Amino acid sequence: MRVQWLKSNEIRKMNPKRAGVMALFYPDMDFETRLLLILRKTYNGVHSNQIGFPGGKVEREDTDILATALRETHEEVGVPPDAVEVLKELSEVYIPPSNFMVSPFIGIYQNPLPFEIQEAEVESLVEVYLKDFMDNSNHIQENLTTSYAKSIDVPAYRLNGYTVWGATAMMMSEIKELLEQVL
Secondary structure (H helix, E strand, O other): OHHHHHHOOHHHHOOOEEEEEEEEEEEOOOOOEEEEEEEEOOOOOOOOOOEEOOEEEOOOOOOOHHHHHHHHHHHHHOOOHHHOEEEEEOOOEEEHHHOEEEEEEEEEOOOOOOOOOOOOOEEEEEEEEHHHHHOHHHEEEEEEOOOOOOOEEEEEEEEOOEEEOHHHHHHHHHHHHHHHHHO
């Protein structure tokens, strides 16, 4: 349904806001590869208390959508933009409840410094082992009630005790498919 909707150009007519996010991979202290997710703060909004990638909406000073993703990643988790090796831009994802078109990127943070969370927006970090992300047993179907549907089965990931669903899960599925091609 989403693919047909994107192809129909109906979304463009809705003039969605733009956002950029970063799927950031990095080595931990034991040299195991991790993927960084964040738990958003609880607030009065549709993405309250959800798991996602660092990132956010375009600001006037951003030169392009990649600059947005890098700036927001720096603001939310303290990763300097010049420390990220950007590997690839992924497929855009439209988020109906908030009317955002999100451009995700894959990046590598080769020599990570300790993360510094932006306490106003980020509740906590969710540092996922690559092996757990790639484990098919963590790819699940979950019955959820969302801001736009009641009791709907959605594809999701169960990682570090959290259910990751919606736009983030769609982006993660594309990443997983790409990694399966090279690993």
